[in-house]
Amino acid sequence: MPSLRLDRLVALTATVCALGCPPEVGDTIAVSVTSDPDESGTSSSTTTADADATESTTGATAGSAGSESDSDSSSMTSSSTSSTTETTTGQAVCGDGEVQGDEECDDGNDDDLDACLSSCELAGCGDGIVHDDFGEECDDGNSVEDDGCNSACARDRFVFLTSTETQGKFGAVSGANSHCKSLAQDAGLPNPLTYRAWMSDDTHNPNDWFLQSQGRYLLTNGALVANNWDDLTDGTIESPINVDEKGELVENAAAWTNTTPEGLKHPDSADCEGWTTTAFPTEGRLGQSWKTDGEWTDAQNFNPTLCGGVAHFYCFEN
Ligand SMILES: [Ca+2]
Ligand SMILES: [Ca+2]
Ligand SMILES: [Ca+2]
Numbered sequence: 001m002p003s004l005r006l007d008r009l010v011a012l013t014a015t016v017c018a019l020g021c022p023p024e025v026g027d028t029i030a031v032s033v034t035s036d037p038d039e040s041g042t043s044s045s046t047t048t049a050d051a052d053a054t055e056s057t058t059g060a061t062a063g064s065a066g067s068e069s070d071s072d073s074s075s076m077t078s079s080s081t082s083s084t085t086e087t088t089t090g091q092a093v094c095g096d097g098e099v100q101g102d103e104e105c106d107d108g109n110d111d112d113l114d115a116c117l118s119s120c121e122l123a124g125c126g127d128g129i130v131h132d133d134f135g136e137e138c139d140d141g142n143s144v145e146d147d148g149c150n151s152a153c154a155r156d157r158f159v160f161l162t163s164t165e166t167q168g169k170f171g172a173v174s175g176a177n178s179h180c181k182s183l184a185q186d187a188g189l190p191n192p193l194t195y196r197a198w199m200s201d202d203t204h205n206p207n208d209w210f211l212q213s214q215g216r217y218l219l220t221n222g223a224l225v226a227n228n229w230d231d232l233t234d235g236t237i238e239s240p241i242n243v244d245e246k247g248e249l250v251e252n253a254a255a256w257t258n259t260t261p262e263g264l265k266h267p268d269s270a271d272c273e274g275w276t277t278t279a280f281p282t283e284g285r286l287g288q289s290w291k292t293d294g295e296w297t298d299a300q301n302f303n304p305t306l307c308g309g310v311a312h313f314y315c316f317e318n
């Protein structure tokens, strides 16, 4: 109790002094402040007459508010220490739940996975912490684009041409997906169960159905196919998708697609009746796996083609 009253007294004196006190009273303040632990020892008693006065006024109000909220949790000491921190710093205290000074935020916790970091900076791409709630797939804290995690916090994805080929009947699009997953798994590729076939029917097309990534699409040998989804679907690709799930080149192959370079179902759709039949004369549409223009998915010279023929699939990590 006495110490609190002394504080109050000092605060009161300081408030008055803020309006103009003789230096002697200022000395009194300096003495009482130096009696507080730690921080005040560093401050100089000569320059602080004004500063101490304002700080201790705010300290007094904050201290009284603090003692209300602290009252249930006990002790004069806690309320007096809180008033001393506020008195001596009077500036931003990261973690106190109030946004002050240069703090971008202050949520009063040290959880770095929420929107406010424990450093009182707003969470975002580039802070080195993956915030999947905000759409970050990765966050390596740098702006190097080709190290697996780009400056948009999007990761790389693999694309391959299946090592196997089949007629146009393979259990619909879902059958092609299953085949992509199983080949990816057998080859030890990451996230094998996310793979989808680049293929369209009446209810599927890649544009609606794939994650449109901001990250790169790479062949399994590391070659760049596209820098992101927009690059993938702009009509040309950087490397032909002619490498299989094991990283091996497959030459002069075709792939069932029925899909435009934009990732849509072809306007002249031909999909072997939803990829369920090889009956003559049903037809499907193909892409040519050695091409980097739109023909990679929509070959001009032999579409549509009979479903009894054989072709591969393009498989995309999603
Ligand atoms: Ca704060
Ligand atoms: Ca936080
Ligand atoms: Ca982040």
Ligand SMILES: [Ca+2]
Pocket: 140, 142, 143, 144, 145, 146, 147, 148, 149, 150, 151
């Ligand atoms: Ca990076």
